[in-house]
Amino acid sequence: MQFSDLNLIKPISRALQDKNYTKPTPIQEKAIPVALSNKDILGIAQTGTGKTAAFSIPIIQKLYKQRCAFDKVAQIKALIVTPTRELAIQIDENISAYAKYTRIKNTVIFGGVKQNPQVEILKKGVHILVATPGRLLDLQNQGFIDLNQINTFVLDEADRMLDMGFIHDIRKLIKLLPTEKQTLFFSATMPPKIAELSAKILRKPTKIEVTPTSTAAETVQQYIYYTNKKSKNDLLLHILDNKEMQQVLLFSRTKHGADKIVKRLKSKKIAALAIHGNKSQNQRQKALGDFKAGKIRILVATDIAARGIDIDKLKFVINYDIPNEAETYVHRIGRSGRAGESGTAISIAEPEENAYVKDIEKLIKKRLIVEKDNPFPQTDKPMTAQEKKEFNKEKQRKKQEFFANRKKKLLAKNRRK
Secondary structure (H helix, E strand, O other), X not given: OOHHHHOOOHHHHHHHHHOOOXXXXXXXXXXXXXXXXXXXXXXXXXXXXXXXXXXXXXXXXXXXXXOHHHOOOOOOOEEEEXXXXXXXXXXXXXXXXXXXOOOXXXXXXXXOOOOHHHHHHHHHOOOEEEEOHHHHHHHHXXXXXXXXXXXXXXXXXXXXXXXXXXXXXXXXXXXXXXXXXXXXXXXXXXXXXXXXXXXXXXXXXEEEEOOOOOOOOOOEEEEEEEOOHHHHHHHHHHHOOOOOOOOEEEEOOOHHHHHHHHHHHHHOOOOEEEEOOOXXXXXHHHHXXXXXXXXXXXXXXXXXXXXXXXXXXXOEEEEOOOOOOXXXXXXXXXXXXXXXXXXXXXXXXXXXXXXXXXXXXXXXXXXXXXXXXXXXXXXXXXXXXXXXXXHHHHHHHHHHXXXXXXXXXXXXXXXXX
């Protein structure tokens, strides 16, 4: 099937041609006709499957046919809620591209920045609003957002909403929306709370499941290096000796870990930046922009900050830390191999992470390819439960000893004064 077979209006078809879109992805092929018929959708699809176009193209087409572009003051007719600012910005950019020949107005709002510029745009009027939950409810409470005219509501990345603690905000929001509306609900996974939520807000939905959540992208080659904790950094440098790896998204489990990796890479003259929750919005956007533009080679990210990173033809993802949830691994490697492109995922496992690797292989129903060209092979054995308990006890003892000694030094220094 081609986009030309989906009965899209000429302004949208022209915009898609500008982006060299010819063949819809499976989620687009299945969801666009259903959404255009005003039916609710329960979409189960992992990241990188083309969900944004699947829900935004029908919204734009319906608003265009309603002649909303000719309203004296635009009213919010479609609301798209998503968990992170990066993802919200990405969705808004795509809507702008798809709607550029329609005069349909859209904007994005999110927290972490001053609200005044966002409020000024809202006062001028928009048809499509993309938002993160916190800022949306905040501005609605202040009276800057009217939700009474909403006829299409999109809840994107619902499972991540749950992970980030937004489920209560979503429930509050749903109570503020009109009863009569079309709802498009998308989630990569369907845990019980999300299934319960979807059952409450959807009316006789069409279920569209294009890729089972337990399946990693088929276009991604998945390799693993087994090493020791103390050798991880040296092994990473060995991997990065590959000159083909000029654009790499690297995952760290923690914000502090991400900053440490960047510091080490920079010490070796490797251009890198980190993106995580402790960075300001401007820092995060600059890092992402520099990465897309090829100004830096490595973007080091935590899982939450990486949600919404959409980079065309990204070929390499590295898991510096193995995630302790197997489904997180699927989301991570889904950053590459998007829209049918090929990709490579490389994971580095220390002994304590071996169990996580087994969980991943069980979920994706395939073995990761063990890389034999490994100058730092794993020799340490994973700690037993008792060894881990003793290790943590000793770690705590040393920490207490450190702070006790520091306190003594401070007291001695004050006495001398």
